[in-house]
Amino acid sequence: MQITFRDKKYELKANVTARDAIKKIGLDPESVLVVVNGKLVTDDVVLREGDEVKLVAVVSGGAEEQGCRGAEENFSPALPLPCSPASV
Numbered sequence: 008m009q010i011t012f013r014d015k016k017y018e019l020k021a022n023v024t025a026r027d028a029i030k031k032i033g034l035d036p037e038s039v040l041v042v043v044n045g046k047l048v049t050d051d052v053v054l055r056e057g058d059e060v061k062l063v064a065v066v067s068g069g070a071e072e073q074g075c076r077g078a079e080e081n082f083s084p085a086l087p088l089p090c091s092p093a094s095v
Contacts, residue, residue: 010054
């Protein structure tokens with residue numbers, strides 16, 4: 008089974024959980040999201056031979072970062088902004 012993270016490809020045996028596969032390639036399971044066959048999945052999913060597995064780095068930051076400026080335009084007033092103290 009092949010796992011892709013950024014520009015690197017890793018070959019692993021199938022029938023392991025995504026969490027175990029992430030650890031085997033030396034990454035922190037809390038630092039990536041798992042996409043199997045185009046669908047976001049939890050890290051307890053068992054990866055099978057033939058699955059297309061991609062890992063996506065989780066990006067986070069504070070409210071001072073550019074990604075939070077103007078965020079209020081895209082969210083409902085009833086919900087806290089993802090970069091507001093209420094959402095932390």
